[in-house]
Amino acid sequence: MISAVLARRYARALLELSRKRRELEETHQDLESVSRVFERDPRVRRFFEAPNIARTEKEAFLEKQFKAKINRNIYGLLVLLLRRRRFDHLVAIAGEFHKVAEEAQGITRAVVRTAVPITDRQADGLTRVLSRLSGSKKILLTREVDPALLGGASLSLDHKVIDGTLATQLWRLRRQLRDARV
Numbered sequence: 001m002i003s004a005v006l007a008r009r010y011a012r013a014l015l016e017l018s019r020k021r022r023e024l025e026e027t028h029q030d031l032e033s034v035s036r037v038f039e040r041d042p043r044v045r046r047f048f049e050a051p052n053i054a055r056t057e058k059e060a061f062l063e064k065q066f067k068a069k070i071n072r073n074i075y076g077l078l079v080l081l082l083r084r085r086r087f088d089h090l091v092a093i094a095g096e097f098h099k100v101a102e103e104a105q106g107i108t109r110a111v112v113r114t115a116v117p118i119t120d121r122q123a124d125g126l127t128r129v130l131s132r133l134s135g136s137k138k139i140l141l142t143r144e145v146d147p148a149l150l151g152g153a154s155l156s157l158d159h160k161v162i163d164g165t166l167a168t169q170l171w172r173l174r175r176q177l178r179d180a181r182v
Helices: 002-020 024-040 042-049 055-067 072-083 087-104 120-134 166-179
Strands: 107-114 138-145 153-157 160-163
Touching (some): 002 072, 024 072, 042 087, 087 107, 107 120, 120 138, 120 153
Parallel strands (some): 107 138
Antiparallel strands (some): 153 160
């Protein structure tokens, strides 16, 4: 819990700095790249989390490997995390930054799950309706197919789920019949 709160705080600060410097897209791309390195390469992660390696050595490594290659906002974040011994939060900060950057740009993610694939035309229509209802500038719709739903659709938008699947309706009916008194 503390990690999520901390990650969101760092992400928001990074977002404000990036917007002020008009480097939002570059910051976003570089943070994703650096985060992937730390997420995928356990050697790099162990190096920065190792208490027996001096901070000056880690700073020298950052300067040599990253300073000239990445955005100054991200380099500054890496140095700050290193100095505050919070490097283990980098991946969480990247995830939160992605979310707050999309929010700031008016982008909302939605997921529609159906038993059979929906057409592009249906997806476009759903996207327009969701955009109008949510007030979001842009909806990024992800389509998922799950034959276990039997029919209908389930929609997830802004932490809300609207479940109109046949599987859920059958489950509710089964529960009502089980609980009914005759």
